[in-house]
Amino acid sequence: MKVENLDLPEQLKNSYIDSGITDLNPPQELAVEAGLMEGEDMIVAAPTASGKTFIAELAMVNQVVNNEKTAVYIVPLKALASEKYQDFSERYEGLNVRMSVGDLDEAGEGLENADIVIVTSEKLDSMLRHNPSWIHEIGLVVTDEIHLLTSPNRGPTLEVTLTRLRDLLDFQLLGLSATISNSDELAEWLDAELVESDYRPVELKEGIHQGNEVEFFPEDYELDEEKSEEESSGFKTGSEIKNEASGTKRTEKMFIEDEHGRATMNLLEDTLDKDKQCIIFCNSRKGAEKSSDRCGKVSRPDLSRQERKELGRIADEIENVLGNPTSQCKRLAENVRKGAAFHHAGLVTEQRNLVEEAFKEGLIRSVSATPTLAAGVNLPAFRVILRDLKRYTGDGMDFIPVLEYEQMTGRAGRPKYDDTGEAISLAKNPGMKNEILERYVLGEAERIQSKLAAEPILRMHTLSLIASRFCTDMEELRSFYRKTFYAYQYGDMEEVEEKVENVVSQLRDYDFVEEDELRPTDVGRRVSELYIDPDSAHMMLECLERAEDQDTRPVSYLFMLSRTTEMQPRPRVRDKEWNEIEQAFMDAQEFILESTPDEWETDYDHFMECMKNSLLMQAWISELDEEKIMNKYNVAPGGIRAKMRDADWLIYGAQELARMKNLDLKDEDGSSELEKLRLRLKHGIKDELLNLVSYDQIGRVRARKLYDHGIRDQKDIREVSFEKLKKLIGKATAKKLKKQVGEENIFDRENVMDYFE
Structure with missing residues (x-):
């Protein structure tokens, strides 16, 4: 057509x-x-x-x-x-x-x-x-x-x-x-x-790497289960074609020279020989970083002088995205200079964007990534290497879903550039090849199944339906859930309807829904609008009410935030740090805004995780260097910022709930404790820098430099010489800061001086 x-x-x-x-x-x-x-x-x-x-x-x-x-x-x-x-x-x-x-x-x-x-x-x-x-x-x-x-x-x-x-x-x-x-x-x-449709503009060749060989299997291939593993995986050398006895099953074999002693490095070398790029999927962030380190050794000799120069510029940007570069920033930048990169949620957004653009431009030859890349932006490559098909699930190593495998292999082949794309899985032992073939190459993606029946999910959405007056009585509520995919799939709604009734009862206990009819209270309506789990909102309200009559510290509210559903997943407490976290918990106990469990109670481990999460946030607002935070709490800069975004939203929600309940939460200066903490979490600063970060382009690093050099408020900014300010925060930022305090005439003189220079 x-x-x-x-x-x-x-x-x-x-x-x-x-x-x-x-x-x-x-x-x-x-x-x-x-x-x-x-x-x-x-x-x-x-x-x-x-x-x-x-x-x-x-x-x-x-x-x-x-x-x-x-x-x-x-x-x-x-x-x-x-x-x-x-x-x-x-x-x-x-x-x-x-x-x-x-x-x-x-x-x-x-x-x-x-x-x-x-x-x-x-x-x-x-x-x-x-x-x-x-x-x-x-x-x-x-x-x-x-x-x-x-x-x-x-x-x-x-x-x-x-x-x-x-x-x-x-x-x-x-x-x-x-x-x-x-x-x-x-x-x-x-x-x-x-x-x-099974149409694909670029043919996808799915292969399995074992030894020094890759075997590609066509769509019509059928595994002969009567054959032994050795027989079913045997094939001719070079790029010859093997014809099975049935005449319909054909596999193509490619020899990969072992130049580097590692499959991923050898496959990257072969990719570069074809003047192509590849994505390597790994099951962990550490795995992706190590893979990228190795790939840099292979890709660097492939770069031209001009490409190295351009990658050097991009690497400098990547390294200096944060105020103070962390070891992760430096590691990524060093990789990028060599034409390789890693990509995972531990990077900040600007770094991920720079890596993606450099890869699209062909400068970066390989990206080693966690599977989040497959579900994210459109970043195709000629070859996709699936290094890991298993991941740790809490009960040991287990195979990833077929749907996830297909998302990753779907990145192979670039429309308009490639006629074919290659997705190559690594068989790490002889018995794994047939497992990969049966489960993934010839396997079928899992059925879509509704996950609506979980009670926390029902709680949040039920309050929303009631608060927006979409459902005004129990029969309307039941009728709504009968229209869901869950109801269509399972037919029997008895279990869900029972859970919904329990949820409504709980929402009434929380005073989010009226007792006599299915109407929201004012607070319940606001909780729904704030998009907070009702459990989290109820817990925060109880804490905030206690805060009116209790001596508080920042840890009081940080622990409250850490206890919410929205703060999951929280950092796991490792054995070697248990004593330190436990001691911090004991020290903070008098300021925590709820009753705490004893060490033999089931909730104790959960409270330790919340304490570690609180300490992480405390470290951030104490201006601890991000490198130290990363090493101490095992949370990368991207993860830190994600936590702070969640914390910002939750504190805003807490402020709204406190306002609804007319709670007076002010410090000795008459300032809002929550608003101060919100600003500190946003910028990662101590209390003393709050005045300075209110100015445009002044963050935690520049604010600290100014403060430590005696520049602490508007009066100081006006009085300090432009030359000194320029040395501290750079010429462009200094100009903007002076303008913000009404010092604009200096720039006419500055421009004149620049002209004569």
Whole structure:
């Protein structure tokens, strides 16, 4: 089907054609034939890189331009939201594309005139709790990665949000999914057309590495279980083809020279010989970092002088993203200079972005990553190496899900650059090869299963349904849950209905729901709007009420935050640090705002984890160097910042709850204890720097330099010489700081001096 035949404005069709899209590929054509442009609800199940996003774009443009409706695009991660926002903004300059992924306590201000709104499921769920008027303009909801309904973390929120939207509005629903075994069940629940395709624009070759050889298995390969492991894995040398007795099973074998003594390094060498790039997936952050160290030794000789110069510039940026570079920053920068990098959640956002861009530009030859990269941004490579197919689960090492394997292999092959992509799994012992072949290469992805039945999840969403008046009595509440994917899958709602009744009873005990009818109290409504677990909110309220009459310290509130559901996972207390954490807990006990367990009680270990989490935050606001925090608490800079973002939101929530209850939580100066702590957590500073960080571009490092040199308030900033200020914080920042305190005439003199210099 030709793009020119679509019912879209000529200007838009011409822009598609100019960008090289002249014909629809098979899944795109199937979607259009199934009624995509007529507003049919649809589930599109196809491999990664099969063109699913363009199907969504056609549906969005159709609803926005032809039907004058708003299109909502739901993504699972903020990083994906940023990527889609950039892509859609560039392609559709005439449309108002907006992204909303931040503050969970607002209804989406400014979205009334948006054409395309990109959100995470959590953000959309949050906005629905505020009942914004703009949602009634929605004509299309696209759910990217809809198979994540099976995720214990994100699935229930997505499930409830979709159920709620379908109950509330009449719109077109488009779900984009990887190939899964029960996509028909998902389509039936949503009463949607199912479009399935195994089309991939770049052929994917799945292979297994063992010894010095890689064997690639075709899609129609069938394992002969009667053969021994040795027989079934034997094949000719070189790149010859082996034909099985049936005549339908063919495997291709590739020899890999052992130049470095490690499979990943040898495969990278082979990748570079082909003038290509690779991604290596590892099961841990430490594993990814070590892998990257080794890969740098292989990739460095492949770099030209100009590439080394450009990578040096990028490495300097990466190293100096934080005020004081940590060993992780230096390690990553050193790797990048050699054309290699690691990528995991321990990096801060700016570092991950720099690595991704350098890889897309072809400067970085290999990225060693944890599986989070596979579920995140679109970062394809010619070759994907799956170094680890097992990970530690708490009960020992276990195989990863097939769906996760397919997400990682889906990164192999770059459309427009490669004819084929290679996904190579490493068999680390002779018996593992057939296991990989059966489980992954020839295996089928797991069924999507609802995870809605967990009581903490039901508690949060039940309060939301009551607080927004979506459900006004128990029968409406039961009726809502009967429309969920969980109800469709399991049929028997007795267990869930019993849990819902228990949850409602608990919410009444918390005074979040009225006793006599299914109505929210004022506090209950605010808890729902704040997007906080009712358990967390109830615990914080009890602590805050005690804080009015109890002597408090920062640890009082830090421990309170650490006890919330939102602070999970908390850092594990290692055996060697147990005594230190326990002593800190005993020292802090008189300031903790709740009763604490004795060491023989079951909750004691949990309280120790909360204490360690509190000490981590205490170290941050005490201006402990990030390197020391990382080494002492085993939390990397990216993890520290993630914790502080969570803490910021929870403290804001605590402030709102204290306001609702008219609690007076002020220190000796009459300042809000919570507001001070919030600012300290945001910037990672001691109390004495609060004045300085209120100025633009003055963070913990610059503020400390200024303070230690006697510059502590507005008067000091005005009186200090520009020369001294420039030496302390740099010329550009010094100029901005002087302007902020009304010292602008100095810059005319400064410009004159620059001219004569």
